Amino acid sequence: MSVVTPTNTKNMHRSMATRLWTLLGFSFVYCIIVVFKPFSPAQTLVFSDITGYGVPMLTASWVLWDCMRTRRETFAAGAPREQQARWQAGLFFGLGALSFGVGSCIWAYYELHLKVSCPFPSMADAAYLCCYPCLFLGVLLMPNRPLPLTMRWRVLLDGCMIMTALVTFSWYFLLGPLILAGSATTLGMLLGVGYPLGDLIALLCMLIVTVHNEEQSLRPVTWRLGFGIAAFVSADVPFAYLTLHSAYDATSVTTVGWILGWGLISLAGAALLRIDPTEQSMSSQRTSAPPPLRVWRALTPYLFVPCVAALVVYSLKHRTASTLDFGVYIGSALLIGLLLVRQVLSILENNHLTRQLQEAYSEMEETNKQLQNLATTDGMTGLSNHRDFQERLRVELSEAQRHGTPLSLLLLDVDHFKLYNDTFGHPAGDHVLRTLATLLRDAIRDGDLAARYGGEEFAVLLPNAGSDQARATAERIRAAVSAFDFPNRKITVSIGVTDISIAGTDPEDLIESADTALYAAKHTGRNRWVVAGDTESLISAA
Numbered sequence: 001m002s003v004v005t006p007t008n009t010k011n012m013h014r015s016m017a018t019r020l021w022t023l024l025g026f027s028f029v030y031c032i033i034v035v036f037k038p039f040s041p042a043q044t045l046v047f048s049d050i051t052g053y054g055v056p057m058l059t060a061s062w063v064l065w066d067c068m069r070t071r072r073e074t075f076a077a078g079a080p081r082e083q084q085a086r087w088q089a090g091l092f093f094g095l096g097a098l099s100f101g102v103g104s105c106i107w108a109y110y111e112l113h114l115k116v117s118c119p120f121p122s123m124a125d126a127a128y129l130c131c132y133p134c135l136f137l138g139v140l141l142m143p144n145r146p147l148p149l150t151m152r153w154r155v156l157l158d159g160c161m162i163m164t165a166l167v168t169f170s171w172y173f174l175l176g177p178l179i180l181a182g183s184a185t186t187l188g189m190l191l192g193v194g195y196p197l198g199d200l201i202a203l204l205c206m207l208i209v210t211v212h213n214e215e216q217s218l219r220p221v222t223w224r225l226g227f228g229i230a231a232f233v234s235a236d237v238p239f240a241y242l243t244l245h246s247a248y249d250a251t252s253v254t255t256v257g258w259i260l261g262w263g264l265i266s267l268a269g270a271a272l273l274r275i276d277p278t279e280q281s282m283s284s285q286r287t288s289a290p291p292p293l294r295v296w297r298a299l300t301p302y303l304f305v306p307c308v309a310a311l312v313v314y315s316l317k318h319r320t321a322s323t324l325d326f327g328v329y330i331g332s333a334l335l336i337g338l339l340l341v342r343q344v345l346s347i348l349e350n351n352h353l354t355r356q357l358q359e360a361y362s363e364m365e366e367t368n369k370q371l372q373n374l375a376t377t378d379g380m381t382g383l384s385n386h387r388d389f390q391e392r393l394r395v396e397l398s399e400a401q402r403h404g405t406p407l408s409l410l411l412l413d414v415d416h417f418k419l420y421n422d423t424f425g426h427p428a429g430d431h432v433l434r435t436l437a438t439l440l441r442d443a444i445r446d447g448d449l450a451a452r453y454g455g456e457e458f459a460v461l462l463p464n465a466g467s468d469q470a471r472a473t474a475e476r477i478r479a480a481v482s483a484f485d486f487p488n489r490k491i492t493v494s495i496g497v498t499d500i501s502i503a504g505t506d507p508e509d510l511i512e513s514a515d516t517a518l519y520a521a522k523h524t525g526r527n528r529w530v531v532a533g534d535t536e537s538l539i540s541a542a
Contacts (some may be wrong), residue, residue: 016220016271019062023263026055030256041251048251049112053104055259056097059266061096086272089141093269096134097262103127104258125194132198135265139205139225142218142272154349157342158301159207164338165304166203169332170196172311174240176324199236202229217275224268232261298439305339308332378452380430381437389451389459393507396463401505408470408499410460411514412477414481415492415526417456424488429456432491439484443477457515467531470497474529482527492527494518502532 030051037044050203067090073079074087090322106124110116120123167175174196209222235257242248242540312332315325376388384392393409400407414420414432421429423488433456440458449461460477462470474495481493503513524530 016267016274019059019267019270023055023059023260023267024391026051027256027260027263030259034251034253034255037251045250046112048255049104051109051259053101055213056104056262056266057101059263060094060097060101063090063266063269063273064098066270067091067094070273085141086275089138090269090272092134092138092141093265093272096131096138097266099127099130099134100258100262101197102129109541129194129198131262132201135205135229136201138269139208142209142221153345154342155207157338157345161206161209161301161335161338161342162304163200163204164331164335165308166200166279168308168328168335169311170200171327171331172315172324174237176327195236195240199240202233205229206233220414221268221275222270224264228261228264228268228513230261231264233257235261281449289416301468302339305335308335339425381434381452383437383440383458384449384451386451386453389449389453390507392449393452393461393510396461397500397505397507397510400463400500405464406466407501408462408465408473408475408497409510409514410462410470410495410497410529411453411511411518412458412474412475412493412495413461413518413522414456415522420489420491424520428488432486435484435486436481436491436493439480440477443480448473465499467497467499467501470499471529471531478527478529494521494526495529496521496532497529498532 031046033044033047034040039047067087070087074083096237101123103126105449106122106127107118109165110118110122110124175193206226209225235254238254239248242252296352308328308331311328315328375386378385399405414436417429417432420432433452436458437450437452440460444450444460444462448465449464451461453459460473462473465473474497478493478495481491484491496514496516498510498513498517500510503510513532517530521528521530
């Protein structure tokens with residue numbers, strides 16, 4: 001397969017821009033000539049007919065040539081299926097433009113060579129009508145990401161509402177009159193009806209194209225398709241209406257809609273073939289989530305409701321033909337039914353989204369709790385970490401100062417822990433720390449806080465606990481650790497005890513006071529607790 005380089009990409013963009021400006025140039029020149037008519041009517045007709053089939057055939061040749069040039073690498077072994085789908089879609093867009101060019105060529109043959117109006121029906125009509133299935137197949141083959149089920153139903157109902165409204169209008173102004181006017185042959189009547197139906201299919205394609213517009217890599221394709229479909233439909237509708245009333249002029253400015261429309265559709269096919277597979281893959285990953293619902297897109301189906309209502313009022317006022325009026329009433333009733341179904345679906349979808357938001361909110365709260373626990377909990381022991389201890393200490397000191405309640409602090413350290421680690425290994429030391437955390441939790445009250453202060457050092461914060469309660473807690477902890485049957489050898493702790501009546505309410509002073517008491521316990525025999533400033537409270541190991 002060919003390698004896409006920055007130079008190749010730049011050349012491809014330059015080539016596409018050249019083709020686009022060429023198409024716009026032809027369209028502009030055509031408008032100038034048919035509007036200002038600088039030539040005779042016969043010369044203007046020649047120019048109009050030649051441009052009418054020449055430009056679509058030229059743009060079709062561009063995309064068909066690109067298809068031939070890229071066929072081998074597109075269908076090579078290992079080629080992505082999306083790339084093959086893009087190739088097929090581009091081919092059908094090119095065939096659609098070619099069909100229109102062939103039909104215009106046949107039309108020009110009758111007018112320029114035979115000097116007669118093109119009969120109806122003729123081979124030109126067969127070629128023209130082949131454009132619509134080519135366009136429809138090309139749009140369906142465009143690769144797109146899967147949509148959620150609810151969004152599929154919403155897009156389907158929106159499309160049905162728009163198509164129902166358009167069919168109702170088409171029935172009243174084009175389809176109905178064509179059928180009621182009849183034709184010399186059944187084939188002629190079917191072909192006459194085929195054009196408005198084909199335009200409705202084209203508008204359905206335009207609706208489908210808007211779904212692709214959220215994909216970044218397809219936007220150069222979708223805007224060409226959208227404007228191209230709008231251009232040739234805007235030429236088809238006045239052509240059918242004027243032909244029905246025998247007022248169509250072959251050199252009218254509406255013809256530029258066909259030239260510009262099928263030219264843009266051809267360029268959309270060429271743009272599909274030039275999409276870098278890597279770029280589309282990255283774009284699909286970026287847009288893997290469901291596309292956001294645009295306000296204008298959600299409101300578009302509802303905008304047709306007042307339009308159909310106005311048509312109903314118009315038909316009731318004029319009552320031109322009972323068959324046409326009856327078709328309008330059927331279309332409006334069907335539109336109201338689809339509107340009700342759409343509203344029910346919206347309610348169900350909103351309820352589903354509400355449940356999803358509630359579940360997501362619950363999951364978010366749970367995640368926040370987990371993150372908060374990770375931020376405030378020591379991973380090894382499950383106790384509060386140093387950061388959480390400092391925050392809780394400041395809060396409890398503020399509360400004690402505000403309400404005049406006591407507050408005590410214990411700092412404890414595992415005796416000879418480094419020697420234990422060096423002798424029995426770090427896993428054994430970790431087991432001691434986890435066991436000590438469990439013993440601390442069992443020895444304190446529910447409102448107290450046990451934290452790992454750092455390494456083998458722990459802190460216990462005792463709100464609403466005076467000196468006597470602090471001494472009792474320290475002894476309970478010392479005794480529990482000393483009595484526990486640790487693996488390898490006996491483990492003891494030294495504890496420093498202080499409270500705000502001794503050290504004051506400054507956090508640093510309180511911690512320094514407890515640390516000084518812990519230092520005294522370490523240097524007076526270990527396996528004991530010492531109250532800051534109270535040398536009489538030294539207790540020997542039991």
